[in-house]
Amino acid sequence: MKKRTAFTMIELVMVIVVLGIVASIGAEIVTKLYENYLRTRAINQLQSQTEITLEQIAKRLQFRIKDSVRASDDNGTTWSALPSAIVGFGIIEWIGISNESFLGEWDGASVVPGWSGLIDMEHANTALATLTLETPGSRLDFANNTINALTNNTVTMDVAGTNRPAIIFKGTKPGTFANYYPPTPTYENNVTCIANNCAANPTTFSLPGGLANLNGNANGDLYEQYYLVHTAYALVPIGGANDFNLTLRYNYQPWAGEAYDDAAVVAAERILAEHVSTFRIRQDGDVVRIKLCIHDNNQSGNFDFSACKEKVIY
Template structure:
């Protein structure tokens, strides 16, 4: 007796093949979407990390700024206003400021004395000072000279430094800080006169001598690169130039430059009183898609 086994008919096989095809197509689309989301997530995470690091670098420098000496500059490098000016708009894409030397203020360990001492104390003995020679007890200007040389890769020294009296904030005039001008009535070039005194070398002497001062040896700038770039720019950081000597960051002979972040679409800033607000947007690309990340930071 013969036994017959039932097989798939052609119609059944056709339906099975069709079902497998549909499942395969759906699965491929799902897998493709999952992979695309992974790529987007990876790029977004990378952009967020880079943006956060760039903002952290900027804020670390800005916290030592002399707030009344902070300006916003247009790419023509001839138009500038205070960073706190209500007229500040998107046309001002360059941020510049004079920063006091925080490392010199922290100083170093003095083995003879057995404690840390500042390279510049920030204090002036008014009674023993004149308009030309300022006594700064507790300072070690020889150490300050070494600090400036180290920070500038031996391109500057204490002869490039200047002092600024904080009390002049109430007489705010950005041109008197030396910005794009030869007039720097608030900033005075100095040379060391021993380890604890300055000689003011400016032809214009201070009308008043105050008990507190800040020592600065450099101005700083954050600008798009190239300078006229509006979208998808490299953001560069400049230092080691002295506006009180008539120098600008693009033309100063000893200026130093480093890249902060690339593919920047937005860099905005605004100073409100003592607070600086910064917004930074960076873009990335995945095949034919653009993604972007924006972050903001407040610096006191």
């Protein structure tokens, strides 16, 4: 007769205990791995979001009219020039060069700039009597097409009764940043094409409001070099001091009496980043430094990560 053997009760209990220990260790390892994955994903997302937001801001600030930049830390009640301000939880506003329309279009042979940035002072079309300026090398019809597209046809040089782009001369301008904004914008010169027809007059500006008087005499002031502008920009934080959305407002023309807090501008604002904890911007000379921190707001679990990056703009 064969003798059969089996596990004893003690052996079975020991096996169960060992398996329980192994299972608990394994579960803890899996939990830790999953938490590390969530942390890594959250940090990578925050870093990418911070970098993308800074890049969006930098590309617009890169093409700024430098002496138009102003800042406010009391919701627009008072303003100061950026070099004398460090903006933390505050607003920054500037007028942007119309770089997109400067790049121009393909004319069938080459890419032609929309505007050249130069006025031919000796040309017959440059005359205060007719309020026209000759800008050689320009294709104002190309520039106008681009501005139309960027503003949903609300800013144009070939339709009467709409907001117009403006030129800002590079010459010395007395005054301060306040001269760019309502209630008394004075540095911008409204421009259209002659007879509101850019295709027929692609190199000549018309000045329906005349030239701005910058030096205080009775005559308008004319300089050889200019920038074309079609919008101002404002970065506006919305929310609490340590957790807010950073929004961008655009497609408004201070030279037409519009402001960053007009209802239509606010309604069209775009959120650049959510859950921003820090946004600081300062200017040293012509160099602008931006610091941006975005936090996770516990979206990836019971932890709140933050990513901070800085960018320098010349």
